Amino acid sequence: MTLKIVASQCTSCSACxxxxxxxxxxxxxxxxxxxxxxxxxxxxxxxxxxxxxVCPVDDTCVIDNAYPRYQPxx
Amino acid sequence: xxxxxxxENAVGLNAVGMDEKLAEVMQAKAEHQGCGTSGGSxxxxxxxxAGQGDLPTEIWEKVKNHPCYSEEAHHxxxxxxxxxxxxxxxxxxxxxxxxxxxxxxxxxxxxxxxxPEQAAKKVLAVASxxxxxxxxxxxxxxxxxxxxxxxxxxxxxxAKTAPDIKLCLSTNGLALPxxxxxxxxxxxxxxTITINMxxxxxxxxxxxxVFWKHKRYTGYEAAKxxxxxxxxxxxxxxxxxxxxxxxxxxxxxxxxKHLVEVNRAVKSRGAFLHNIMPLISSPEHGxxxxxxxxxxxxxxxxxxxxxxxEGEMNMMRHCxxxxxxxxxxxxxxxxxxxxxxxxxxxxxxxxxxxxxxYQALVEEERVAKVAAKQEELEALAGEQSDIKLxxxxxxxxxxxINEHFGHAKEFQVWELSxxxxxxxxxxxxxxxxxxxxxxxxSLETIIRAINDCHAVFVAKIGGCPKADLIKAGIEPVDTFAxxxxxxxxxxxxxxxxxxxxTGEIVHTARGDAEIRQGALINAA
Numbered sequence: 001m002t003l004k005i006v007a008s009q010c011t012s013c014s015a016c017x018x019x020x021x022x023x024x025x026x027x028x029x030x031x032x033x034x035x036x037x038x039x040x041x042x043x044x045x046x047x048x049x050x051x052x053x054v055c056p057v058d059d060t061c062v063i064d065n066a067y068p069r070y071q072p073x074x
Numbered sequence: 075x076x077x078x079x080x081x082e083n084a085v086g087l088n089a090v091g092m093d094e095k096l097a098e099v100m101q102a103k104a105e106h107q108g109c110g111t112s113g114g115s116x117x118x119x120x121x122x123x124a125g126q127g128d129l130p131t132e133i134w135e136k137v138k139n140h141p142c143y144s145e146e147a148h149h150x151x152x153x154x155x156x157x158x159x160x161x162x163x164x165x166x167x168x169x170x171x172x173x174x175x176x177x178x179x180x181x182x183x184x185x186x187x188x189x190p191e192q193a194a195k196k197v198l199a200v201a202s203x204x205x206x207x208x209x210x211x212x213x214x215x216x217x218x219x220x221x222x223x224x225x226x227x228x229x230x231x232x233a234k235t236a237p238d239i240k241l242c243l244s245t246n247g248l249a250l251p252x253x254x255x256x257x258x259x260x261x262x263x264x265x266t267i268t269i270n271m272x273x274x275x276x277x278x279x280x281x282x283x284v285f286w287k288h289k290r291y292t293g294y295e296a297a298k299x300x301x302x303x304x305x306x307x308x309x310x311x312x313x314x315x316x317x318x319x320x321x322x323x324x325x326x327x328x329x330x331k332h333l334v335e336v337n338r339a340v341k342s343r344g345a346f347l348h349n350i351m352p353l354i355s356s357p358e359h360g361x362x363x364x365x366x367x368x369x370x371x372x373x374x375x376x377x378x379x380x381x382x383x384e385g386e387m388n389m390m391r392h393c394x395x396x397x398x399x400x401x402x403x404x405x406x407x408x409x410x411x412x413x414x415x416x417x418x419x420x421x422x423x424x425x426x427x428x429x430x431x432y433q434a435l436v437e438e439e440r441v442a443k444v445a446a447k448q449e450e451l452e453a454l455a456g457e458q459s460d461i462k463l464x465x466x467x468x469x470x471x472x473x474x475i476n477e478h479f480g481h482a483k484e485f486q487v488w489e490l491s492x493x494x495x496x497x498x499x500x501x502x503x504x505x506x507x508x509x510x511x512x513x514x515x516s517l518e519t520i521i522r523a524i525n526d527c528h529a530v531f532v533a534k535i536g537g538c539p540k541a542d543l544i545k546a547g548i549e550p551v552d553t554f555a556x557x558x559x560x561x562x563x564x565x566x567x568x569x570x571x572x573x574x575x576t577g578e579i580v581h582t583a584r585g586d587a588e589i590r591q592g593a594l595i596n597a598a
Binding site for chain 2: 011046054056
């Protein structure tokens with residue numbers, strides 16, 4: 001799995017962008033998006049996904065069930 | 075105190091002659107009156123109010139043309155905010171940055187975000203159009219220090235192209251200790267910290283969470299972290315001679331009584347000015363407080379708290395709780411004239427000389443105003459009375475009664491006593507935002523907003539509202555049109571005292587007044 005940003009709720013405040021340890025977040029058409037190829041759910045970096053922890057709107061940075069669970073490589 | 079800076083030097087060069095003249099007048103005035111005009115707690119009128127008072131010249135130089143740090147300056151000088159800092163590192167129960175209505179005016183709200191480059195262009199465009207614009211602040215819409223790169227890049231660009239403009243910023247304080255040296259390095263003379271509590275138990279009711287060092291903290295722990303960082307940041311700034319204003323939001327039942335303690339805590343750490351603001355809370359803002367029905371204070375409650383804290387330190391009474399993209403004098407908002415599209419199309423010619431010349435004129439106007447007030451104060455010198463009352467004034471600025479009653483978007487409130495006229499606040503009476511509340515009788519709204527005043531001074535007023543005001547017990551006064559506020563108010567007050575003395579009128583106390591909470595129109 002990876003995280004995704006619910007576009008309709010994103011205030012485009014940019015707080016998440018610099019917090020992402022994988023540089024997976026960028027601005028696209030006025031809101032921010034997470035590149036599923038880069039997102040690691042912050043596993044190995046932090047206890048909780050940083051985008052969700054800093055986001056001012058609840059339930060906006062959420063797990064995207066469309067992708068398989070991220071597997072950290074040893 | 076940190077060393078004299080490039081920016082200060084540039085400001086100093088602006089109108090050296092006028093500054094000296096002004097300083098002399100202020101000095102003479104201060105000597106004559108002791109300190110300011112308010113009587114009672116002399117501290118109140120020193121610094122934040124009219125003259126230099128007991129302020130060291132070095133500090134007076136920093137505040138005298140900063141509209142937020144000097145009450146007297148705000149009648150003459152303008153400020154602008156550039157919205158380059160969208161991200162925030164804490165959540166406050168009175169803030170919802172998702173809500174952005176172009177017709178609404180309150181902190182944390184902005185219509186468009188700017189890049190540092192766009193912001194620098196905007197500052198030049200505004201400075202060229204509004205020569206009395208002396209201060210550039212970064213106040214959000216998030217927290218400037220949660221966006222340090224954008225904030226400091228903006229300062230860097232502006233310091234290069236418009237060196238006479240004072241830089242300031244407003245922060246929640248969480249990240250402040252990490253950036254104090256950078257702030258000092260950019261010659262930022264003024265920093266505002268929003269401090270709503272010094273007790274984490276109280277803080278837990280205001281802040282649902284803070285984000286610090288890659289972790290979200292909640293409850294008591296969050297508030298404890300925030301208050302510790304705020305106090306440390308404040309101490310670090312004052313150590314470096316940077317003037318600090320503390321903003322506190324007064325939330326009845328949550329921190330209203332506690333703010334006296336906050337006042338003591340920030341004063342002991344060297345804060346220069348304390349600004350206690352009423353909570354703005356309305357369901358349509360979508361804030362936690364708006365949705366759970368938390369009310370804001372009444373005008374009397376706010377003034378009582380400000381008066382209580384005033385003996386301790388300088389209080390700011392002229393805050394308009396402006397937006398993170400406000401432009402103009404504090405009572406106005408000209409941001410609609412300077413949208414990104416308009417700025418980018420503008421030919422900007424930054425002319426330092428014409429700005430200097432204009433500001434010299436402003437200083438002349440200012441000196442004349444102070445002289446006029448002085449004259450009347452002398453006339454009041456023999457009067458003995460315990461009567462203290464409030465009056466409302468319709469003004470467009472420059473310290474004059476120069477606004478038509480029906481056109482006023484706000485009224486200034488002046489407290490009159492035998493000690494003179496003292497500015498104690500303002501009341502917004504703008505029409506409700508379309509699509510917000512339903513249409514309401516605007517005259518009723520105005521009467522509710524200035525219901526604690528004995529008189530209202532206007533340049534002009536129609537017969538109908540005049541009759542209604544008299545019925546409500548508020549005397550409409552249009553005989554001082556286009557004259558100085560303080561001089562006129564004192565003249566009127568002297569006559570009022572005489573009428574009371576001769577028994578022509580009986581002095582009675584007025585009731586409370588309402589502080590507007592709804593969405594407001596900001597455009598002219």
